[in-house]
Amino acid sequence: MVEKKYSLVLKRLLGNLIKLSPLGDFIFFVKVISMKIIITILLVFTFSLAESQTLQHKQPVASKAQKDWHDMEYYLFAHFGPNTFTGLEWGLGDEKEDIFNPTNLDCDQWCRVAKAGGAKGIIITAKHHDGFCLWPSKYSTHTVRESKWKDGKGDVLKELSTACKKYGLKFGVYLSPWDRNHPDYGTDKYNDVYVNMTKEIFANYGPIWELWWDGANGEGPNGKKQVYDFQRFEKLVRSISPNTVIFSDIGPDIRWVGNENGIGGETNWNTLDTAGFTRDAGAPSTDTLKSGNANGKVWMTAECDVSIRPGWFYHRSEDTLVKSPATLFNLYLKSVGRGADLLLNIPPDRRGLFNEHDSVALVGFKKLLEENFRNNLAKKGTGYVVSNNSKKIIKTLNDGIPDSFSATTLPHSQTMLIELDKQRKINCVVLREDLSKGQQCAKFQIKLKDKQGGLIKEINGTTIGRKRVISFPSAEAYKIEVSITEQKNSTRISEIEAYLIDERLIEN
Ligand code: FUL
Numbered sequence: 424m425v426e427k428k429y430s431l432v433l434k435r436l437l438g439n440l441i442k443l444s445p446l447g448d449f450i451f452f453v454k455v456i457s458m459k460i461i462i463t464i465l466l467v468f469t470f471s472l473a474e475s476q477t478l479q480h481k482q483p484v485a486s487k488a489q490k491d492w493h494d495m496e497y498y499l500f501a502h503f504g505p506n507t508f509t510g511l512e513w514g515l516g517d518e519k520e521d522i523f524n525p526t527n528l529d530c531d532q533w534c535r536v537a538k539a540g541g542a543k544g545i546i547i548t549a550k551h552h553d554g555f556c557l558w559p560s561k562y563s564t565h566t567v568r569e570s571k572w573k574d575g576k577g578d579v580l581k582e583l584s585t586a587c588k589k590y591g592l593k594f595g596v597y598l599s600p601w602d603r604n605h606p607d608y609g610t611d612k613y614n615d616v617y618v619n620m621t622k623e624i625f626a627n628y629g630p631i632w633e634l635w636w637d638g639a640n641g642e643g644p645n646g647k648k649q650v651y652d653f654q655r656f657e658k659l660v661r662s663i664s665p666n667t668v669i670f671s672d673i674g675p676d677i678r679w680v681g682n683e684n685g686i687g688g689e690t691n692w693n694t695l696d697t698a699g700f701t702r703d704a705g706a707p708s709t710d711t712l713k714s715g716n717a718n719g720k721v722w723m724t725a726e727c728d729v730s731i732r733p734g735w736f737y738h739r740s741e742d743t744l745v746k747s748p749a750t751l752f753n754l755y756l757k758s759v760g761r762g763a764d765l766l767l768n769i770p771p772d773r774r775g776l777f778n779e780h781d782s783v784a785l786v787g788f789k790k791l792l793e794e795n796f797r798n799n800l801a802k803k804g805t806g807y808v809v810s811n812n813s814k815k816i817i818k819t820l821n822d823g824i825p826d827s828f829s830a831t832t833l834p835h836s837q838t839m840l841i842e843l844d845k846q847r848k849i850n851c852v853v854l855r856e857d858l859s860k861g862q863q864c865a866k867f868q869i870k871l872k873d874k875q876g877g878l879i880k881e882i883n884g885t886t887i888g889r890k891r892v893i894s895f896p897s898a899e900a901y902k903i904e905v906s907i908t909e910q911k912n913s914t915r916i917s918e919i920e921a922y923l924i925d926e927r928l929i930e931n
Contacts, residue, residue: 514553554604609647685729762888
């Protein structure tokens, strides 16, 4: 195209020259040569300009492992260890090993409850800050092996990793860098210990889908603080298990959301700037972790961790304080519904079981999710992209399949429309953005309209991301118009859904 255009212009120019010259043949020769040179220069210039623009617009995107992790939406945390038996939240590290003695450990039961609660995986505290190892590590003398549980023959990681495989759940490990027991803590030797423990866990209990590096970093038994070799740890995990996603306050794969209440940012960019920050000290502010950085250089989705109880470990006194299914549903809206993932802690009790109170709440939560998101009213309508008063049907916009996104039309400032089959009462709209080319939408506007186009309600929001659930007091609507009012590059809306959820579940 470009070549043709420039040839035409040059032809016209040189053609005029020939008409004026008697040396026709010579001129013709010069004409051809110079035309070729000029075209080449123009082409090189055009292509390098285009390339530099592509590079400029190249945005971070999720790796395959990060995308798969994101699609899991919600999974469980299991805080278990000496604290379960002492009633502490942060063990001191000097607890007698015998204190760890579950009377009826049954990891199959954990998995059955997880499944019945709709969770996709379980991350266990293989080692919390007290240093006690739930597996018989060769690199510690403070483990299940030294306890009287199963005469020192027990291995919680073995039982849980086996059960997860059996039930089709992902298995994750929390391996606290902070260790209040290990005699080498605070010295270089401890980095070797941590590396060896990591190797041990991956070799004996893998595959490990998520590895959790907790941010708490205090003093060890000798009063010293550790300088962790996180670069070495990361290199190790990448080499032995490239598909594992690593969590820490600042990744490398998943970031902390900046609070332990399970609440994601209403503005939530999947990108973060990590330059200048370190894992053990000096993460970005909790607000930044919550919202991400719009132009952040690294893809790093937020994970919202929260416990079903006030504490992370089981305490009998908290049996009456277990979150209700409705509260969990609300947390789902504020985590997964804001484009993050939800990590919900269910602490096994002293028997080594998920407690009845927690199990009932979890199953109730799943029921609420199913009941309230079963009937996608947008699916019964017609999806369009609207530009300059004309509308074009886009079937994939409301087919209920988020990955069916079709990039047939992506005008710079776009409006999508769902016309329902009839005027319907709705109180929840779900938007999904295809993130395969990066996250783009910075501001959106939803207008609910009646059949004649009369405005019923207007809702403004910021980011969309993988999934954005917007709930509001019920309104009758025929049209749901979604406009992108500010964006980085063209936003790829992959799905619009509409629901009438139980009014009592909406916190407005
Ligand atoms: C924190 C820890 O100090 C808590 O004990 C808990 O494990 C929580 C998930 O992370 O940093």
